[in-house]
Amino acid sequence: MLRRGKGIEVKTPGEIQAMRAAGLLVARALNEVADLARPGVSTAELNEAADQVIRDADGTPSFKGYHGFPASICTSVNEKVVHGIPSRGEVLAEGDLVSVDCGAILDGWHGDSAVTLLVGETDPRHRALSEAVKHSMWAGIGEVRAGNRLTDISHAVEMAARDSMTTDGVDYGIIAEYGGHGIGTRMHMEPFLPNLGKPGKGPKLKVGMALAVEPMLTLGTTETEELDDEWTVVTADGTRAAHWEHTVAITEDGPWVLTAPEE
Template sequence: MFRKADPDVQIKTPEQIAKMRAAGQVVARALDALRAAVRPGVSTLELDSVAEKVIRDAGAIPSFKGYHGFPGSICASVNEEVVHGIPSADRVLSDGDIISIDCGAILDGWHGDSAVTLAVGQARTEDLAMMEVCEESMWQGIAAMVPGGRLGDIGYAIAGHIAENGGYGNVREYGGHGIGTQMHMDPHVLNYGKRGKGMRLREGMCLAIEPMTTIGEHHVVELDDGWTVVTRDGGRAAHFEHTVAITAQGPMVLTAREDNRDKITQMGFVQPTW
């Protein structure tokens, strides 16, 4: 069914990439709905319900729900929480918070996975600056996804942008991943690396690119709930992610939202179906 670049790396056909774009569009619609729903006074469990409804109404399945026992359809990580925050009725957003929302969907057996960090109400200037750098580092990493490149080129681009634009913490314990018929597949994609090193990138590879930045030190710790990852020093964190296919013409963002259209054009990436 799949060509192989490596024993554990799927190489997708154009038809399979189109199916992944369909799954990515479900995720994009869920994140659009969540962006509209984020406000002071809403709980992260309410946001979880919004996402699950959008996903199931599209005939898809939430990737996260039940994954190794995870109880939510989204990961909702607030302020110092970096990733894997569990949605809760007790976690109510307040003005000035920031929330990282990670969302995944399975459609016809194919996965889409994407994340955004959003400001709640009136944002702090320092948070917005850190979020902007995190998101742009993702785009720079995506730009390195070209046939003939190396896996290390992606991490090099991400880390370089973060280091050169405010010197925010670059979380090293977590990173991106291959994606396709499973949510997490080989290869693991570090958010740092050496240019020209690592696995050769090939047309048909699909990767989730997801940098995580912090205000303060990059060190993180997992809480006793076995999921939520927080900064060790209590500094706030941001997380952005897109699922991306490598094509002969360059990267194609499979979880692209309408608000990404101008950026994709600016970067010269392959236009996905809209």
């Protein structure tokens, strides 16, 4: 039975298990895309591959038709931060970074995850950028625990990003206007989860809640712009960006990453 916790949907253990099934489907779709992403492949082909995996499992792509979005995944190449629209004309080249965001609905439950893929031989700075975002995501996931406050996650994400700045000697831009969110019977639910901020604020986290943790960093600016397609978000200075995301449930034993591959 669904309950509400100050506006945040709370699930039963059985409902969390159902979300895990959706999460595994997303993981399989992203794995298929990762295997396909190489120079000469269009982002439309990546979209078709993910769509096929989801539909073959009797799932529904979360993104297709969401507020009019025209594809089953988002493919954000290089300076695109999020919400890039796949197309035949966008062909991956050696050295590209492509962030792929994928969502699936299975038996009414949503999974949502994103990865940044390196296409061919990639500049070490771009690999470091992607690793910094992944590091931030996992630091945030570690705070998805009952008894914590929402911004304990935000603060962990930010501190991990700043730690990577020191380690890498790069002043990464932390994107503040986009962030994580609640998830369950809908893809985007309360609360909004910022990717930076002071700890100890916001609603208290409870067993049965689920959140999508999704930091984004750039090689320069913190400012973004939206293209004329009213979807694609790019860095204001044209520098490259990376994006990672997992759907995470709060259990009695701590965080459960529902979109992690089975292995």
